Amino acid sequence: MRAPPISVRRLLAACALAIAAADASAELVVVVSSRSPVGPLGADQVAAIFLGHASRFPGGAQALAIDQPLGAPQRDGFYRTLTGKTPALLKAHWSKMVFTGRGQPPREAGGDAAVRRLVAENPAMIGYIEREALDPSVRAVLVLP
Amino acid sequence: MRLSAAFVTCVLVCLPVHAHGATAAGEPAAAAWKLSGFGTVGAVYASSRSADFTASVLRADGAGHTRAWSPDVDSRFGAQLDVGLGDWSGVLQVVSEQRLDGSYRPELEWANIKYQLTPDLALRAGRIALPVFLGAESRKVGYTIAWVRTPVEVYGALPISSSDGIDTTWRWSTGAMLHATQVFAGRTNQDLHNGLRIKAEHIVGLSHSMERGALGVRLSAAGARLNTAIGQELFAILRGFGPQGGVLADRYEIRNKRVSMISAGMSYDPGAWFVTAECGRTRTDSLLGGGTSAYVGAGLRRGAFTPYVGYAQVRADVPTRDPGLALEGLPPPLAAAAGQINAGINDYLATIPVQSTWSAGLRWDAATNIALKLQLERVRPREGSRGTLINNQPDLRPDHAVHVGSVALDFVF
Numbered sequence: 352m353r354a355p356p357i358s359v360r361r362l363l364a365a366c367a368l369a370i371a372a373a374d375a376s377a378e379l380v381v382v383v384s385s386r387s388p389v390g391p392l393g394a395d396q397v398a399a400i401f402l403g404h405a406s407r408f409p410g411g412a413q414a415l416a417i418d419q420p421l422g423a424p425q426r427d428g429f430y431r432t433l434t435g436k437t438p439a440l441l442k443a444h445w446s447k448m449v450f451t452g453r454g455q456p457p458r459e460a461g462g463d464a465a466v467r468r469l470v471a472e473n474p475a476m477i478g479y480i481e482r483e484a485l486d487p488s489v490r491a492v493l494v495l496p
Numbered sequence: 497m498r499l500s501a502a503f504v505t506c507v508l509v510c511l512p513v514h515a516h517g518a519t520a521a522g523e524p525a526a527a528a529w530k531l532s533g534f535g536t537v538g539a540v541y542a543s544s545r546s547a548d549f550t551a552s553v554l555r556a557d558g559a560g561h562t563r564a565w566s567p568d569v570d571s572r573f574g575a576q577l578d579v580g581l582g583d584w585s586g587v588l589q590v591v592s593e594q595r596l597d598g599s600y601r602p603e604l605e606w607a608n609i610k611y612q613l614t615p616d617l618a619l620r621a622g623r624i625a626l627p628v629f630l631g632a633e634s635r636k637v638g639y640t641i642a643w644v645r646t647p648v649e650v651y652g653a654l655p656i657s658s659s660d661g662i663d664t665t666w667r668w669s670t671g672a673m674l675h676a677t678q679v680f681a682g683r684t685n686q687d688l689h690n691g692l693r694i695k696a697e698h699i700v701g702l703s704h705s706m707e708r709g710a711l712g713v714r715l716s717a718a719g720a721r722l723n724t725a726i727g728q729e730l731f732a733i734l735r736g737f738g739p740q741g742g743v744l745a746d747r748y749e750i751r752n753k754r755v756s757m758i759s760a761g762m763s764y765d766p767g768a769w770f771v772t773a774e775c776g777r778t779r780t781d782s783l784l785g786g787g788t789s790a791y792v793g794a795g796l797r798r799g800a801f802t803p804y805v806g807y808a809q810v811r812a813d814v815p816t817r818d819p820g821l822a823l824e825g826l827p828p829p830l831a832a833a834a835g836q837i838n839a840g841i842n843d844y845l846a847t848i849p850v851q852s853t854w855s856a857g858l859r860w861d862a863a864t865n866i867a868l869k870l871q872l873e874r875v876r877p878r879e880g881s882r883g884t885l886i887n888n889q890p891d892l893r894p895d896h897a898v899h900v901g902s903v904a905l906d907f908v909f
Contacts, residue, residue, distance in 0.1 A: 395672050395709055404674045404707050406615035406667065413615045421864075435710070435767025439800070439861040446908045447640040449532060450576060451625070451633045452587040452606055453665075 378482045379429055381493040382467065387474040388412070392492045398433045400477060402444060403454040408477075416457035417466050417478035425463070429479045432495045527581040536638040538570030538904035546892035547885035549875065549900050551645050552652050553847075554688065556598035560898065561887050568594040570645055570904050572636060574605065583612040591636055596689035605636070605658070616667045623660050627678055627703040628716045630761035630774050632657065638906035642770070642859055644871040645902075647791040647808035648884040649851055655755050655780055656696045656720060658684050678703040680718075688724075696720040696755070710766040719756040726750055727783060730840050737821055737834065744820065748783040748841065755780045769796045777813070783841070785848030786813045795859075802859040809852035816845045816881055851883030852876050857902075866907050873900040 381397050383389050389408045399405035401416045408414045419426040421438075430436050436444065445456045460466045463484035470476045471488035485491060542549040542560035550558030551569050559566035572593035579586045589606035608622025625633035632654065635646040661682020668675050679702050685695045701718030731749045734741040759776030775790035787810050795804030820838030823831045857871030876897040877883025885898070 393672075398709075399674055399707070404667075404676075405669070437767075437797075437861075438864045439867075440767070440797075442864050442908065443640050446534065446637055447631070447634045449578070450534060450574070450589065450637045450640070451627075452608065452610065452620070455530070455578065455580070 379425060379432070379479050379495040380482050380485060380491040381477065381479045381495065382470055382485070382489040383477050383492055384471050384474045385488055385490045387490070389477075389492060394433055394493065394495075397477070397493055401430075401457060402434065403448050403456070413475045414477055415473070415475045417469055417476050418457040418459045419463075419466060419479070420459055420461055423462070425479060425481060429495065527579050530578040530580075531575070532578070532909060533573070533575040534637045534639060534906075534908045535573040536570050536904050536906050537567075538638075538644065538902060539565055539567050540569040540903075541565050541901045543899040544885075544892070544896075545889075547882060547888040547898070549898060550884070550886050551648060553884070553886060554596050555594050555886065556596055557594075557887055559900070560885070561889060570638065570902065574636060576606070585610045585612070593636070618665045619662065620664070621662050623658055624663055624680065624682075625658050626654070626656065626699075626701065626718060627680070628654065628701070628718050628757050629759045629776055630714050630763065630772065637908065638869075638904060639865070639867055639908045642772075642795050642802060642804050643793065643806060643855065643857060644869050644904045647789075647793075647806065647853065649808040649810035649849065649853060650774060650776060650789040650791055652849070652884045654757065655722060655778065655784055656684055656686075656694070656699070658686075659696075659699045659701075660684055661699065672708055674707045676705045678705075683720075692725060694722070694724040694726075696722050711762070711764050713760075713762045715760050717756070717758045719754065722750055722753045722755045722780065722782070722784075724750045727840075727844060730837065730844075733833075734821075734837055734841075737837075740821060744818070744841065748844070750780070750782045750784065753780055753782045755784075767797065770794065779813070783844040785816070785845070787811055787849065788813055793855075800861045802861070804857055804859065806855045807853070808855075810849050810884075812848045812850050812879070812881065814848065816848050816850065816879065817842055818845060846880065846882055846888075848881060849884045850877065850879045850881035852878065865909060866905065869902070869904045869906070871902045871904075873902070874898075875900055 389410065396409060400414045406414060427438060430441055448454045460469050463480040466478040466480050467484060467489050470478045540559040541564055544560045546561060548558035548560045548562050558569050572591060574589060574591040576587060576589040586609045587606050590602040591605045592600045592602040594600060604623060605625060606623055608620045608624055610618055610620045612618050627633050629650060632651060634640050635651055659680055659682035661680065663678060663680035665676055665678040681700045683697045683699055685693060687693055699720040703716040706713040731745040734745045757778045759774060761774030763770065763772040771794040773792040777788045779786040789810035791806060791808035793804060793806030795802045818841055820841050821834040823834055826834055853873050853875045855871060855873040857869055860868045862868055874897050877885060878895055880894045882888040882892060
């Protein structure tokens, strides 16, 4: 009779830990190459670039967005925080863009390290990675809560 | 029409060979090809047996009179080939859906070459779908809209929907507001049915979109000169009735008639809910009539489920009855003929829609590229018009509501 409450408590503790872990990993930074002159960006400016509404940074330089792979927690968290859009809504958004000839979705790179490497090499590129994956080759222009 | 399509196809195929010089630094030199597609499998039930409910006037039949349940209202399939190389890109899209002749012969919806002059300025040549109303050019991709289909009152009676020509899009910004201004010019020559064609020349138009966070606004205007042989036997006989016949024929015949469409629409979509509203006006100065249409729709997003409601209406801006030829003083055989002609004119005028629709539905995003929708509608033609219904029978009761139920599975890949 006593066993269930304990296991429920354990389960809750495990959940709390998992949520804390998810929170820690959910802190994302939007990055550009350390060689890029681009300064801090607003959430609206980053959203416009990643949704294909803007093709330049505020200073006028060309901007190329790099996405994390489909289904990656970084990707889902990035768009949820920035635009309020679920993966299904984003698919609808890009379907509208593609099937009216207005544009193609951002190029994908496989994970934080791959995004960081691409962005570091090309000052036109902009990506998002977990905060722990930051290194001197890239620079954060926006921190997402 | 075929010639320009063939031209664009040729250019698309030749593009990878000739565009090497335009490759941007750091981009791979090979052309990037991409095949994608979309479609809807749908079934629609309509309560009336005296007319067909359908999504567009350019259909052979629909649900109601022809059959109670119809797969032809919403079902379609589209495939698109994209090719990109540096600043050049091309798009070819074909769509198969029911046509006026009842067949599903695929139509070339998009076929154009784009040159990105600067990151903000693009030029295109070839076929585009007209960027009128909030989303006329994406209305066939059911997955991109919340409801089963765009409101028939607003989108169902566009006199023209594509342009073969050129267009340019310029993107700019004012503070946090992002603008896209598109200007287009062209012509179209579309086969309707059995060699009956509809030709629009001197198409010119402007579409201006504004985005700021969750808010989107679009204003558009387009005009053209329209020619089609619809009703030409009637007009030939009408002109035999002297000056008064000539006046009537000039009023309604679709010969070199100015058509125009203007619209203003907005949507607000912060994610958890959305609202969309739009109004527009079309004018044709012919038996195709003219009207003012509007709709408003809103929905809530709860996980994968989106319940929504909407209201749409269209009213005629021109008389939908005409006394026609004066019968007094005509000898009896001529008076009988004139009476038939007057009835013919009024049959055409009754097709100018006056209608309102209430709708409610549920969208279920079953997977990230599949949506299942259920929708119920109360469609009410008004003022003696048949509304947007087609194949109306003599026993169609005027101003009587038709109840419509739809189920649709939308997919994109």
